[in-house]
Amino acid sequence: MLTKEELIEKLTARYGESIRVDEDSLDLPAVIIDRAKAHDLVKYLRDELGFNFLTTLCGMHYADNAPEQQFGVVYHIHNWIENVRLRIKTFLPADNVAVDTMSDLYASANWQERETYDFYGIDFKGHPDLRRILNMDEMESFPMRKEFPMEDPGRTDKDDRYFGRVPQTNNVPNNELR
Amino acid sequence: MSQPLTKKIEDRYYDEIRVRENEDGSELSILNLGPTHPATHGIFQNVLLMDGERIVDAESTVGYIHRAFEKIAENRPFYQITPLTDRMNYCSSPINNMGWWLTVEKLLNIEIPKRVQYMRVIVMELARIADHLICNSILGVDSGAFTGFLHIFTYREHIYEIFEEISGARLTTNMGRIGGFERDWSDAAWAKIHKFMAEFPDAWEEFDRLLTRNTIFMNRCLNVGPLSVEKALQYGFTGPNLRAAGVDYDVRVAQPYCSYEDFEFNIPVGKTGDTYDRYMVRQQEVRESLKIIRQAIAKMPKEGGYHADVPDYYLPPKQDVYNNMEALIYHFKIVMGEIPVPKGEVYSCVEGGNGELGFYLVSDGSRVPFRLHFRRPCFIYYQYYTEMIKGGYLSDAILILSSLNVIAGELDA
Numbered sequence: 392m393l394t395k396e397e398l399i400e401k402l403t404a405r406y407g408e409s410i411r412v413d414e415d416s417l418d419l420p421a422v423i424i425d426r427a428k429a430h431d432l433v434k435y436l437r438d439e440l441g442f443n444f445l446t447t448l449c450g451m452h453y454a455d456n457a458p459e460q461q462f463g464v465v466y467h468i469h470n471w472i473e474n475v476r477l478r479i480k481t482f483l484p485a486d487n488v489a490v491d492t493m494s495d496l497y498a499s500a501n502w503q504e505r506e507t508y509d510f511y512g513i514d515f516k517g518h519p520d521l522r523r524i525l526n527m528d529e530m531e532s533f534p535m536r537k538e539f540p541m542e543d544p545g546r547t548d549k550d551d552r553y554f555g556r557v558p559q560t561n562n563v564p565n566n567e568l569r
Numbered sequence: 570m571s572q573p574l575t576k577k578i579e580d581r582y583y584d585e586i587r588v589r590e591n592e593d594g595s596e597l598s599i600l601n602l603g604p605t606h607p608a609t610h611g612i613f614q615n616v617l618l619m620d621g622e623r624i625v626d627a628e629s630t631v632g633y634i635h636r637a638f639e640k641i642a643e644n645r646p647f648y649q650i651t652p653l654t655d656r657m658n659y660c661s662s663p664i665n666n667m668g669w670w671l672t673v674e675k676l677l678n679i680e681i682p683k684r685v686q687y688m689r690v691i692v693m694e695l696a697r698i699a700d701h702l703i704c705n706s707i708l709g710v711d712s713g714a715f716t717g718f719l720h721i722f723t724y725r726e727h728i729y730e731i732f733e734e735i736s737g738a739r740l741t742t743n744m745g746r747i748g749g750f751e752r753d754w755s756d757a758a759w760a761k762i763h764k765f766m767a768e769f770p771d772a773w774e775e776f777d778r779l780l781t782r783n784t785i786f787m788n789r790c791l792n793v794g795p796l797s798v799e800k801a802l803q804y805g806f807t808g809p810n811l812r813a814a815g816v817d818y819d820v821r822v823a824q825p826y827c828s829y830e831d832f833e834f835n836i837p838v839g840k841t842g843d844t845y846d847r848y849m850v851r852q853q854e855v856r857e858s859l860k861i862i863r864q865a866i867a868k869m870p871k872e873g874g875y876h877a878d879v880p881d882y883y884l885p886p887k888q889d890v891y892n893n894m895e896a897l898i899y900h901f902k903i904v905m906g907e908i909p910v911p912k913g914e915v916y917s918c919v920e921g922g923n924g925e926l927g928f929y930l931v932s933d934g935s936r937v938p939f940r941l942h943f944r945r946p947c948f949i950y951y952q953y954y955t956e957m958i959k960g961g962y963l964s965d966a967i968l969i970l971s972s973l974n975v976i977a978g979e980l981d982a
Contacts, residue, residue: 415931417913418675443802446918447927447949449942465942467916467929474823478916499805502952510639525632525981534640541644 393440393473395420401440406432413480419467421478429464429481430491436468437496442477444469445497448504450511451480454537461485462513466493489514510535578616578628585618585626597625600963604633608967610707611977615955615966622962627955631948635981642941646906647673647747648884650941655741657945658979661700661922663692663732666744668919671826672928673747675915677882684873685749686828687865691762692735692744693827693919694858694865698769699728700922701809701851701858704974708848709780711971712789717779724772727765734758748883749876766866770859777852787845794957794969796842805949808924810973813850814842820920832864844972851974882908906936923947923974947979 398420402410409428413421424432436442451463462483469476483490492515493500504515505524512533515521523530532539579599586597603614612633618626638653645653654665667689674681702725706718729739735758736744736751745751780786796806801814811818817836821829837853839846876883884903889896902908912934918927927944954973958966 413914415912415914417911418915418917421914445805446916446925447929447942447944449929449940451931451940465929467927467944471818471823476916478914497805498800498803499949499952502948506948525635527632534637539640541640 393470393475395475398440398475398477402432405435413478416478419476419478421480423480423482426481426483426490429479430493430496432479433466433468433493433496436477440470441472442468442470442475444471445493445499445503446476448493448500448507450507450513450535452511452536453482456482458486459484462488462511464490464507464513483513488512489516491516492518494518509533512536578630582616582618582626595620602963602966604630608711609970611975611980613970613975613977613980615958617958617963617966619963622964624958624961624963624966627958627966629951629955631951632981634977638982639941639943642938644937646904646936647908647938648904648906650938651745652741652743654943655743656978657943657982658700658922658926658947658976659740660703660974660976661696662740662742663696663736663744664700664919664921665926666742667693667827668917668921668926669928670745670747671919672915672917672930675917676911676913676930676932677747677879678911679748679877679879679882681748681827681877682870682873683828684870685875685877687869688750688754688875689745689827690829690832690865691862692732694862695728695731695762695765697858697920697922698855699725700974701855702728704922704971705780705848705851706776708790708844708968708971709786711967712786714780714783714786717776720779721772721776724765724769727761727769731758731761731765734761746876746883748879749874751884753875762862762866766859766862770856773855773859781849781852789965789968790845790848790972791843792841793844793961793965794972796953796957798842800953800956801842804953805946806924806953807946807950808921809850809854810842810847810950811924812836813839813846815840820918820925824918826917826919829861831868832861834861844968847972908936910934910936918944921946923976923979924950943982945979945982947975948982951975951980 399412402422406428409425411423413423446467446469448466451465453461460482464481466479481490492504494504502524504518505521507513508521509523509526510533582599589595589597598619600617600619602617603609604612614630616628617624642650642653651666651669654669655662657665702721706721709717732742733739735754736742796814798814798816801811815838817838819836822836834857837850839850885896885899890900910932912932914931916927916929918925924946926946929942930938931940933939957969
């Protein structure tokens with residue numbers, strides 16, 4: 392049996408400084424990996440530790456983080472034999488939003504990476520066909536980035552300050568846009 | 570950052586037609602299947618390069634009904650996200666609803682009473698039956714057998730009547746609350762469930778007799794669109810389509826939620842993963858779902874109420890909201906999302922109609938999710954569809970699409 396502790400131990404032994412445990416996770420074992428090692432880590436997990444299935448992959452935009460950690464990609468991979476899941480997070484800097492593709496390891500990453508590119512503008516190096524998928528090809532922005540407000544900026548009824556809270560900075564507060 | 574616009578699919582195919590014509594004189598043609606086509610049951614566009622009736626190459630375009638659910642979810646409190654989940658796999662929306670509540674409850678660390686869990690199991694299995702029922706009967710329609718569809722569709726109506734009795738809505742149910750259901754199930758709802766359980770199994774066997782050993786149907790389905798285990802795993806297949814290929818992965822068993830471990834049921838698996846196997850797996854899964862519902866009704870605890878005791882998250886009864894100041898305040902706070910939410914990330918999944926339906930919820934402690942990502946099984950496995958239809962006949966492509974049960978709403982989210 393591959394326990395959570397063993398898994399983390401193995402990964403720390405192999406990647407040392409480049410990996411650390413993700414404290415935000417409330418359920419699954421989770422690690423944060425340097426983006427240069429991300430592909431290698433997933434390959435190692437797939438080939439050596441039996442993580443045969445890429446459950447999901449998604450982009451993140453941490454608008455509040457330092458410019459070196461503005462963007463992220465989160466992978467959920469799953470070892471079906473031992474029934475262990477692992478969450479892998481990697482941070483990407485704002486000036487070079489790129490990470491190696493996983494589509495050579497898991498074919499299912501192909502469309503999911505296209506989707507992530509479509510919404511966050513994350514460049515997956517080595518992807519065979521990186522173009523928009525759900526949005527129209529002519530679109531120029533990356534709509535899931537936090538700087539794009541969803542609602543009418545004139546709306547005031549959902550302003551957090553009316554609820555005795557500091558305005559949220561992650562979802563750009565309505566009042567700043569006016 | 571922006572990519573140059575890639576060449577249009579049609580233009581690429583025109584080039585290929587010219588090349589092939591000069592090479593060996595073959596006359597290829599382009600066929601635009603979709604975006605709206607009566608046989609695709611949803612908005613799917615596939616541009617096909619055809620050699621007579623054979624498909625040489627195919628390319629699918631998705632996103633015609635993309636509604637930006639992930640972006641909307643970043644601006645909505647938890648209670649306003651259920652209607653979004655309804656509209657993903659609209660053939661079995663209660664499973665999506667329950668999957669979403671389970672995710673929220675996992676984040677908030679709420680213990681759910683046994684009775685509520687069993688009620689949820691009943692609802693989810695009814696939804697699974699509705700989902701598989703549509704998929705299999707439409708598969709019959711696409712292969713020319715209309716009778717089974719017409720006959721069995723009455724029972725989907727009965728299932729929707731049960732949903733209506735429970736939640737007030739039929740298709741997009743928006744069912745449940747954090748911690749349970751909005752109200753206890755009425756006697757009428759129970760009566761409908763019992764009536765359904767008494768009548769449906771026979772009808773299902775009758776439907777089975779109409780289709781399963783029908784020679785025309787078998788000839789149309791056997792060895793059409795086979796799927797190997799390797800490809801299925803590579804392309805992220807889950808659910809009935811994966812089980813038809815021969816892998817017994819089912820979230821209900823691998824990571825039981827809602828007390829699925831209390832019930833005895835089998836996971837049907839196929840062998841070759843072709844259209845017929847996919848049909849057979851769904852056919853059998855309906856019987857297993859009936860088994861689960863029967864057990865859940867029999868084991869249903871008398872005590873336990875219909876929701877967990879979590880006044881911070883569960884809306885107060887309407888009666889109190891109108892007559893009691895405290896309840897009104899709570900009602901307002903909960904609806905506006907002013908509830909204590911811990912900071913953190915959870916991933917929770919349920920076995921949806923088409924496979925592992927996952928929710929990756931990142932909360933920064935505010936009233937809305939920081940990020941909510943839906944793992945939509947259809948979106949992930951639909952990318953293999955073009956590979957499956959290459960080299961086959963056009964009429965088989967329609968059957969494969971039906972048997973994969975690709976739901977446009979879930980594909981595009």
